[in-house]
Every structure is written in C-alpha cells, then in structure tokens.
Amino acid sequence: MTLPDRSTLPRRDYLRTLVAVGGAGALAACLETVRNDAERTIPAGTDDPDSLPERQHAWNDALPTDDHGNVIPPEHHVLVAVSLADDVDPAGDASKPRETVESALRTLERAYEWSNEGLLFTLGYTPAYFARFDESLPESVDLPDPEPLIRGGNPEFDEYDAVLHLASDEPDVVLEVEEALFGDRETVNGVDLERDLTEVFEPLEDHRRTGFVGEGLPAEHTDVPGVPDSIPEEAPFFMGFRSGFRRSQATEDRVTIESGPFAGGTTQQLSSMDLQLEVWFEQDNHFQRVSKLFSREHAEEELVGDYGEALADSSGLTDERIESTTADARQYGVVGHAQKTARARVDGEPPLLRRDFNTVDGDRPGLHFLSLQRDIDDFVRVREAMNGENLDVPSANNGILHYVFVDRRGNYLLPPRSLRALPTPDPDADSE
Incomplete structure (x- = not known):
C-alpha cells in the first residue's frame, strides 16, 4: 500500500x-x-518474563x-x-x-x-x-x-x-x-x-x-x-455509541478455562464485519438507533445520552428489560441488539469479554469483533440470541442485523503463556 x-x-x-x-x-x-x-x-x-500473568x-x-x-x-x-x-x-x-x-x-x-x-x-x-x-x-x-x-x-x-x-x-x-x-x-x-x-x-x-x-x-x-x-x-x-461497559462484560476469570492441560487459557472468536453506516445514520434518527442498539425503553426514557455517556458502567439492561424482548417485538415492532444478546447471560452474568475495535481495512468502515469466552459455544449462544429468529419483528428493526455483515470468522485457542509456543493437543503427555 x-x-x-x-x-x-x-x-x-x-x-x-x-x-x-x-x-x-x-x-x-x-x-x-x-x-x-x-x-x-x-x-x-x-x-x-516469568513474573507476568500466566494468562x-x-x-x-x-x-x-x-x-x-x-x-x-x-x-x-x-x-x-x-x-x-x-x-x-x-x-x-x-x-x-x-x-x-x-x-x-x-x-x-x-x-x-x-x-x-x-x-x-x-x-x-x-x-x-x-x-x-x-x-x-x-x-x-x-x-x-x-x-x-x-x-x-x-x-x-x-x-x-x-x-x-x-x-x-x-x-x-x-x-x-x-x-x-x-x-x-x-x-x-x-x-x-x-x-x-x-x-x-x-x-x-x-x-x-x-x-x-x-x-x-x-x-x-x-x-x-x-x-x-x-x-x-x-x-x-x-x-x-460506547461499548465495553464493565458490568456488561464477562470478567477474565469467567472466560478462563478452568481445568485440563490448557487451564489458564481461553478461546477467542474473531469476526470481521462490514458496517452499513450511511443507512444507520442517515435513514434512522437517534431515537431509532437507540431502540435498535439498546431497547425501546432506553430510547423512551432517554437513558443513553448522545453516545452512551449517560450509561456509566452498564448497558442498562435490567432483568425486566431483557424479559420484555419478545413483548417489545410484538408491541413496538423493534428490539434492541443489547436487549437480545443479554438473553444469553448465564445466571445473570455476561459470558463474553469483548475486545473488538473499529477498522477501515479495504477503505471501508468495519468492525473486528474479537471476543474471549471459556467455550466457543458461549459465543454461539450469544450470536444465536443476536439473530433473534424467534422474534416477530421486521428484519430492519431486529437489532442491528440490517447494518452488520460478517465477512470472515475464526475460532482460536489462546493457551496459557507457558504453552503459547506451538502447543500440542496433549501437553500433559508431552511432559511425562
């Protein structure tokens, strides 16, 4: 280049x-x-270097x-x-x-x-x-x-x-x-x-x-x-809008593999996405964007602010707002992205630790969505909740699906630091 x-x-x-x-x-x-x-x-x-975290x-x-x-x-x-x-x-x-x-x-x-x-x-x-x-x-x-x-x-x-x-x-x-x-x-x-x-x-x-x-x-x-x-x-x-709110993120403990030879590691999911920003900003107003990214109630009660600054340390998804996802779809014909994905929480706790970032690779706006989770299945459940296929709502109002398109996807194992150099599937056997 x-x-x-x-x-x-x-x-x-x-x-x-x-x-x-x-x-x-x-x-x-x-x-x-x-x-x-x-x-x-x-x-x-x-x-x-041995003094650095094993994770x-x-x-x-x-x-x-x-x-x-x-x-x-x-x-x-x-x-x-x-x-x-x-x-x-x-x-x-x-x-x-x-x-x-x-x-x-x-x-x-x-x-x-x-x-x-x-x-x-x-x-x-x-x-x-x-x-x-x-x-x-x-x-x-x-x-x-x-x-x-x-x-x-x-x-x-x-x-x-x-x-x-x-x-x-x-x-x-x-x-x-x-x-x-x-x-x-x-x-x-x-x-x-x-x-x-x-x-x-x-x-x-x-x-x-x-x-x-x-x-x-x-x-x-x-x-x-x-x-x-x-x-x-x-x-x-x-x-x-802001993202990565502390109370809406999994902790590093939550995403860490707990047992077996790769204990202390985690799995990483990486999705490279194209964003249709012109449609998002120029066809929708602020109220509609808040409704689609968070929830209808967020928009009506003006909980978000101009770019998420009013949300402090949480996306504001209470148990009641999460449970109302299906009802909101029927009543308002719109559901929020965060509202949908929160349905995949486990015992009220988010399963993913997001570390995604913007990109203009290829001279187009996009997002490299990088998440850490204990099991890839945790990400799959969140993604299925994001799809919202069981919700009676028009595709243009089904969260942000209408504006986000996945071009690449990959799954990775991040071994603990002691196994990061060309790991084998069975490190315990190698050490015997």
Missing part, C-alpha cells in the same frame, strides 16, 4: 493510517512523526479505567495472520521452532512494559493448526471449526495456523514489533531481538487486519467511503 500524504491528514489520523499500511516504510514515517515528542517514552518491560489474556489489570471503572482498551491494534513454514512440523520434533517462538516473545516482554503504554499481545491457534496432530484436544477445550451462524450467511473462515494480536496506545510500537518479528528490524525498544519468527511462521499479508479504538477516532474518518459526517464527534465506535 502507498504511504498516506502527511499534509492532508491530522496527526492522529495519519498515524492510524500508517498502522493500517504496515511495513518498514510505514514504521519509518511513524517514527519520524513521533520522535520529536520530548515527553514521550515507551516504558521498558521486565527482566523476569495471555490478562490485560485488564494492565489497562487504565475511566471514571466509572470501565476498562479503556489500547488505541491501536494489528492482527498478524500466520501459517507455519513448510519445514516446521509441530507434531514432530519441533523443539527448536518452539524455542525460537518463545525466545522472540520473551524479548518483547523484556522490551515493553505489559500495558497500553508499552505492548499487550496474544498468540492464538486455529482448529486447522490442531488438525495437524493425530490426537484431539482434551474435552476441557471447546474449539470447533467456525460456522456461518446466521441463515444465508457465507463468511470466509480463518483456516491458517495462528494469529498474533498486537495492541498499544503507541502506533510505532505495533509497527516496530511486527517489522522486528517478520521483517528486517533487529531491535525492539532498544533491545536486541536475537530470534525473529520468520523461520517458524509465514505472515499472510492478505489476511493482515488492523484497527483502532478511542473517543473521536471514528469521526476523523469521514473521508473514507461509507463513513458519514453525522457520526458523533465523541463516539469511540463507528456505530456512534
């Missing part, structure tokens, strides 16, 4: 665009832009929170899809490739603080990776092949081996790490990278995905086709 013209873009938008482009040229341009910031430093990591997905304690206790996600995200090199067989003698992967990842942990100001990352593996082995995953791990999950849906599936998720508030950090692991850069935050990943993994450029989260960022992309001028300036997501 061609580098953007610095003179035509605000600084923040220019840096976001460089992350989307990627590569050595984008990194050089990014460093040239940020290096004159005298107050800016990238905090170093730890000399003892790869243990991000929340390392992230800041807002005034209501909601976790503030990192601003910049890169998803690097990879396949194993032709001469790497994880089912055979893979001790050297495993050592290479672990060495490279530990270097990142020494180079960058485990935080939004440094670097957070996970490495997850697909069902296709585990299909390379004769043995199956243990019963304690639910990792089926991805499915469409909606009538008439035909998404492509992630059938490569793994995905590396890089996240930071600093755009040059995610670019530097990607270029060091898969390109020609030899240092990360001043630390020599003794091993990169090119001998083990081949990055799949066509499946590289990027994105961003942050108040005001979506409104800075009205120059992108399909992004209307009417997005609220303060909104952190393209749909115009």
Whole structure:
C-alpha cells in the first residue's frame, strides 16, 4: 500500500493510517512523526518474563479505567495472520521452532512494559493448526471449526495456523514489533531481538487486519467511503455509541478455562464485519438507533445520552428489560441488539469479554469483533440470541442485523503463556 500524504491528514489520523499500511516504510514515517515528542517514552518491560500473568489474556489489570471503572482498551491494534513454514512440523520434533517462538516473545516482554503504554499481545491457534496432530484436544477445550451462524450467511473462515494480536496506545510500537518479528528490524525498544519468527511462521499479508479504538477516532474518518459526517464527534465506535461497559462484560476469570492441560487459557472468536453506516445514520434518527442498539425503553426514557455517556458502567439492561424482548417485538415492532444478546447471560452474568475495535481495512468502515469466552459455544449462544429468529419483528428493526455483515470468522485457542509456543493437543503427555 502507498504511504498516506502527511499534509492532508491530522496527526492522529495519519498515524492510524500508517498502522493500517504496515511495513518498514510505514514504521519509518511513524517514527519520524513521533520522535520529536520530548515527553514521550515507551516504558521498558521486565527482566523476569516469568513474573507476568500466566494468562495471555490478562490485560485488564494492565489497562487504565475511566471514571466509572470501565476498562479503556489500547488505541491501536494489528492482527498478524500466520501459517507455519513448510519445514516446521509441530507434531514432530519441533523443539527448536518452539524455542525460537518463545525466545522472540520473551524479548518483547523484556522490551515493553505489559500495558497500553508499552505492548499487550496474544498468540492464538486455529482448529486447522490442531488438525495437524493425530490426537484431539482434551474435552476441557471447546474449539470447533467456525460456522456461518446466521441463515444465508457465507463468511470466509480463518483456516491458517495462528494469529498474533498486537495492541498499544503507541502506533510505532505495533509497527516496530511486527517489522522486528517478520521483517528486517533487529531491535525492539532498544533491545536486541536475537530470534525473529520468520523461520517458524509465514505472515499472510492478505489476511493482515488492523484497527483502532478511542473517543473521536471514528469521526476523523469521514473521508473514507461509507463513513458519514453525522457520526458523533465523541463516539469511540463507528456505530456512534460506547461499548465495553464493565458490568456488561464477562470478567477474565469467567472466560478462563478452568481445568485440563490448557487451564489458564481461553478461546477467542474473531469476526470481521462490514458496517452499513450511511443507512444507520442517515435513514434512522437517534431515537431509532437507540431502540435498535439498546431497547425501546432506553430510547423512551432517554437513558443513553448522545453516545452512551449517560450509561456509566452498564448497558442498562435490567432483568425486566431483557424479559420484555419478545413483548417489545410484538408491541413496538423493534428490539434492541443489547436487549437480545443479554438473553444469553448465564445466571445473570455476561459470558463474553469483548475486545473488538473499529477498522477501515479495504477503505471501508468495519468492525473486528474479537471476543474471549471459556467455550466457543458461549459465543454461539450469544450470536444465536443476536439473530433473534424467534422474534416477530421486521428484519430492519431486529437489532442491528440490517447494518452488520460478517465477512470472515475464526475460532482460536489462546493457551496459557507457558504453552503459547506451538502447543500440542496433549501437553500433559508431552511432559511425562
């Protein structure tokens, strides 16, 4: 991709665009832009990577929170899809490739603080990776092949081996790490990278995905086709409202695998979606958007505010509002997305921990919906509740289904940190 013209873009938008482009040229341009910031430093990591949490997905304690206790996600995200090199067989003698992967990842942990100001990352593996082995995953791990999950849906599936998720508030950090692991850069935050990943993994450029989260960022992309001028300036997501409310998210404990050899890990679901924002903003008014995203009662009682700021730490879905979903469909001919999906709660608790982010990959507005859950079946139940096929409501008023289209979907196992380097389906047997 061609580098953007610095003179035509605000600084923040220019840096976001460089992350989307990627590569050595984008990194050089990014460093040239940020290096004159005298107050800016990238905090170093730890000399003892073993002191970091065993859970790869243990991000929340390392992230800041807002005034209501909601976790503030990192601003910049890169998803690097990879396949194993032709001469790497994880089912055979893979001790050297495993050592290479672990060495490279530990270097990142020494180079960058485990935080939004440094670097957070996970490495997850697909069902296709585990299909390379004769043995199956243990019963304690639910990792089926991805499915469409909606009538008439035909998404492509992630059938490569793994995905590396890089996240930071600093755009040059995610670019530097990607270029060091898969390109020609030899240092990360001043630390020599003794091993990169090119001998083990081949990055799949066509499946590289990027994105961003942050108040005001979506409104800075009205120059992108399909992004209307009417997005609220303060909104952190393209749909115009806040997300990730603390009380409407699963905890990291709730999504963690509790038993078996992969205890301490989790499963990850990744859906890449196209958003029809022009229809969402220009054909519907604020009252209708609130009704379709939250509930009719949210709209009537003005519970949300302009972009969700009035909701504090919860989506406001009480037991009564959830139970009224079917009645609202009959009475008003509309149901809310959050109202529908809340029907999949377990004992009143949300089963998913969302870490999704906006994207303009392909020069179109979209969403990379990334969720963590103990079992993929938890996500399937939420998605089926979102489909609302048992509700008597027109498709245009069935939550946000009319505006969101899934292009790709993938399921992943995020092993605990100690098993993240080319895991086998039965690590206990390997240690005997």
